[in-house]
Amino acid sequence: MTPATSLFTPVEADLRLLADNLKQLVGNRHPILFAAAEHLFGAGGKRIRPAIVLLISRATMLEQDITPRHRRLAEITEMIHTASLVHDDVVDESDVRRGVPTVHSLFGNRIAILAGDFLFAQSSWYLANLDNLEVVKLLSEVIMDLATGEIQQGLNRFDTSISIETYLQKSYYKTASLIANSSKAAGLLSEVSRETVEHLYSYGRHFGIAFQIVDDILDFTSTTDTLGKPVGSDLKSGNLTAPVLFALAQKPSLEVLIEREFAQEGDLEQALALIQDSQGIQQARELAAHHAKLAIEHLAVLPPSESHQALINIAEYTLSRLY
Amino acid sequence: MTPATSLFTPVEADLRLLADNLKQLVGNRHPILFAAAEHLFGAGGKRIRPAIVLLISRATMLEQDITPRHRRLAEITEMIHTASLVHDDVVDESDVRRGVPTVHSLFGNRIAILAGDFLFAQSSWYLANLDNLEVVKLLSEVIMDLATGEIQQGLNRFDTSISIETYLQKSYYKTASLIANSSKAAGLLSEVSRETVEHLYSYGRHFGIAFQIVDDILDFTSTTDTLGKPVGSDLKSGNLTAPVLFALAQKPSLEVLIEREFAQEGDLEQALALIQDSQGIQQARELAAHHAKLAIEHLAVLPPSESHQALINIAEYTLSRLY
Numbered sequence: 001m002t003p004a005t006s007l008f009t010p011v012e013a014d015l016r017l018l019a020d021n022l023k024q025l026v027g028n029r030h031p032i033l034f035a036a037a038e039h040l041f042g043a044g045g046k047r048i049r050p051a052i053v054l055l056i057s058r059a060t061m062l063e064q065d066i067t068p069r070h071r072r073l074a075e076i077t078e079m080i081h082t083a084s085l086v087h088d089d090v091v092d093e094s095d096v097r098r099g100v101p102t103v104h105s106l107f108g109n110r111i112a113i114l115a116g117d118f119l120f121a122q123s124s125w126y127l128a129n130l131d132n133l134e135v136v137k138l139l140s141e142v143i144m145d146l147a148t149g150e151i152q153q154g155l156n157r158f159d160t161s162i163s164i165e166t167y168l169q170k171s172y173y174k175t176a177s178l179i180a181n182s183s184k185a186a187g188l189l190s191e192v193s194r195e196t197v198e199h200l201y202s203y204g205r206h207f208g209i210a211f212q213i214v215d216d217i218l219d220f221t222s223t224t225d226t227l228g229k230p231v232g233s234d235l236k237s238g239n240l241t242a243p244v245l246f247a248l249a250q251k252p253s254l255e256v257l258i259e260r261e262f263a264q265e266g267d268l269e270q271a272l273a274l275i276q277d278s279q280g281i282q283q284a285r286e287l288a289a290h291h292a293k294l295a296i297e298h299l300a301v302l303p304p305s306e307s308h309q310a311l312i313n314i315a316e317y318t319l320s321r322l323y
Numbered sequence: 324m325t326p327a328t329s330l331f332t333p334v335e336a337d338l339r340l341l342a343d344n345l346k347q348l349v350g351n352r353h354p355i356l357f358a359a360a361e362h363l364f365g366a367g368g369k370r371i372r373p374a375i376v377l378l379i380s381r382a383t384m385l386e387q388d389i390t391p392r393h394r395r396l397a398e399i400t401e402m403i404h405t406a407s408l409v410h411d412d413v414v415d416e417s418d419v420r421r422g423v424p425t426v427h428s429l430f431g432n433r434i435a436i437l438a439g440d441f442l443f444a445q446s447s448w449y450l451a452n453l454d455n456l457e458v459v460k461l462l463s464e465v466i467m468d469l470a471t472g473e474i475q476q477g478l479n480r481f482d483t484s485i486s487i488e489t490y491l492q493k494s495y496y497k498t499a500s501l502i503a504n505s506s507k508a509a510g511l512l513s514e515v516s517r518e519t520v521e522h523l524y525s526y527g528r529h530f531g532i533a534f535q536i537v538d539d540i541l542d543f544t545s546t547t548d549t550l551g552k553p554v555g556s557d558l559k560s561g562n563l564t565a566p567v568l569f570a571l572a573q574k575p576s577l578e579v580l581i582e583r584e585f586a587q588e589g590d591l592e593q594a595l596a597l598i599q600d601s602q603g604i605q606q607a608r609e610l611a612a613h614h615a616k617l618a619i620e621h622l623a624v625l626p627p628s629e630s631h632q633a634l635i636n637i638a639e640y641t642l643s644r645l646y
Contacts, residue, residue, distance in 0.1 A: 087436055087437075087440060090432070090436060091432070091433045091436055091437065109413070109414070109432075110414045110477060111477075113410055113413060113414055113436060114410075114414065114470055114473055114474050114477070116440075117410060117439075117443070117466075117469075117470040117473075118467065118470040118471070118474070120440070120443060120444075120466075121443075121463065121466035121467040121469070121470050122467055124447045124463040124466060124467075125460070125463040125464060125466075125467050127463070128456065128459040128460040128463045129460060131456060133451065133454060133456060133459075136451040136456075136459060137448070137451040137452065140444065140447040140448040140450070140451045141448060143440075143443075143444035143447060143448075144441065144444040144445055144447075144448050146440075146444070147437055147440040147441040147444050148441070150437055150440075151437050151441070154433060154434075154437070
């Protein structure tokens, strides 16, 4: 077992059930999607989003077992995430994700677009059948945020004038919104107090931002093997993340390289060297640590439990991936 | 004014308001989508779907004015339809629709996929905010049906063994489901009886099927100018519609041409001639007339009114397009 999955011990059995259910839910209505579903929900996804929903469900239902609606919420969360990945891969023309071929490279654009549409549609349908209008609204907002984040990222490509605030907002749309709103929804299904619900939202929001910053740092500090894609891919495609934005303030020559979109031989390598030579990565680490700390503070509202502790550990583990 | 729009007289002012609102709703959150929205909701769409929702709303609210929720439902209906067109155009790589360049040809695949996702997401969000769980469920089912229909159509390309029943089922998914379920939803918002709600659903279902059959016949009998795309486009792409399926029973040589996917010079022209020479188009006309008649019968449940009459006229007009 990898360090990442052992963090999920309190919901390990729940996650196994979820993986089986997801394959069935998607494959059942569409034999053609069955292959895609096997591929999507079988591939070594980290399942961190449904794990958090299930852990919050367990941490807020200490006296009873979690309900089928909690489980369905976790499934919906993973479905929405997967749908957005499938479309992102078409949009970005990525052939590989986490070292595994993408749906669009395996089955073509047509199936990838339709599979994404179907997953979004199916998640909306299951959502409506949770029979809780507030939860429906929260998760519909997430689907809108995902499209908004992707559009913003597209618009800001190679734009060296964007601020850290703009970057954080985009990170909220693309990553934190789903975790924050599904955390909040899990609390709503457990019928916890309004105050607790808002703390769960904030846990998800800060954790999601920390998670995204860490991911963005790893694009510079990890290896091609671990990433399953070339180091510096984000930078190359013009997606300017925290380390780059911090580095830009210290290395004026970086701006020129980015603005000409690495048109000249050696531009990308030079840019990567400038970032490594700056405080950018360190400052990004501190920003991630700040958000992880805030996330953990918002958990104080929950009574002590194994699941509560797991939620803390996940936030800490996220940072530890950097070292 | 064209004959088609004069049919909408009782809701003409409503439709003008709807067009303005749609441009604002979509453009507001996203400047980038503003251009796409202008293009989508400005282009000479027939707006038949929101017109039916508005007419049913008026026909079931004779004593009072229709509510903002009825209007929002009509907007959502057009948004869902537009989202599916945008993705269909990417999937089918169409450059022109109704003589107007498609979003994907104007703005590229990236924006087209994201604009479609955003429209689907936004319609789910507005849907949730109608605060009626039954309506949310009905329209979520529609979004799933649209993806299902498109997948089925893709799978059945050039398959000469499909039955008229399979064709009708696909037509329900692709076209009739949206009209049927939004007609039903309009009745629910007006709080009519369960019995009336089901008749409204059946009106929409039969009308939608008739509408699709007529569209499929026009692909053979209209002109390139009127269609805004070449005559026989469906057949060429392997989409076997009612006239083809009926013709196949009478012209065995048609099967060979289709199964080799018109690989040889003159195959498509020969196939078109065989269909023209068969009873296929006439039999498809009769099938459309049958469904239009059933649609009108289901309206008998509504009290007489100008809007009720308009709903009858629209079903009759749909058939008249064939002559």
